[in-house]
């Protein structure tokens with residue numbers, strides 16, 4: 001696949017088979033993530049690749065705890081067919097997260113323990129790596145999706161993963177072989193999201 005093939009077809013793939021992902025592919029994903037830039041080249045992004053069923057179950061429980069109320073109103077009354085399709089996939093992921101073979105947790109190692117909005121202070125030094133990982137997964141034919149709802153209780157996640165207290169967990173990326181096909185992403189036209197030189201003129 002060309003870079004464009006990968007970028008333009010890197011959907012959030014939530015429905016994932018239970019088949020194991022070979023360890024060498026997981027290492028390739030983390031190696032790609034680790035090539036990303038970070039502020040002052042700090043290289044403080046950290047990656048926990050969770051395969052243990054008991055630990056996955058605890059992360060899946062955290063996801064359900066926060067995802068269920070977050071989507072409840074839209075599930076009751078999805079405003080568009082497109083939103084309904086996405087919610088169906090989010091519910092599927094919520095019900096099956098513990099069965100997905102790998103949950104990769106992207107973290108940042110701060111100089112001190114962080115709480116509240118402080119958790120996101122250096123998120124910009126982790127998300128380029130997350131995107132690298134998603135693109136690499138797509139190029140390998142693996143399904144993956146960035147998720148954050150499981151991480152609302154940072155103390156709970158630190159306890160589940162035995163993270164040092166200086167770690168903030170920023171993204172859970174369930175990874176495995178996709179159920180169904182990858183489609184192209186659909187985004188707003190660039191005329192809507194860009195201007196040359198000034199926004200209001």
Ligand SMILES: Cc1cc2nc3c(=O)[nH]c(=O)nc-3n(C[C@H](O)[C@H](O)[C@H](O)COP(=O)(O)O)c2cc1C
Nearest residue numbers: 010011012013090093145146147148149150185186
């Ligand atoms: C910062 C961020 C947080 C996200 N959190 C979640 C999440 O908690 N659960 C989930 O199912 N998807 C989550 N997503 C995935 C988005 O819903 C998805 O990327 C978006 O709907 C576009 O999907 P598409 O690429 O398939 O078109 C998140 C994405 C980003 C960038």
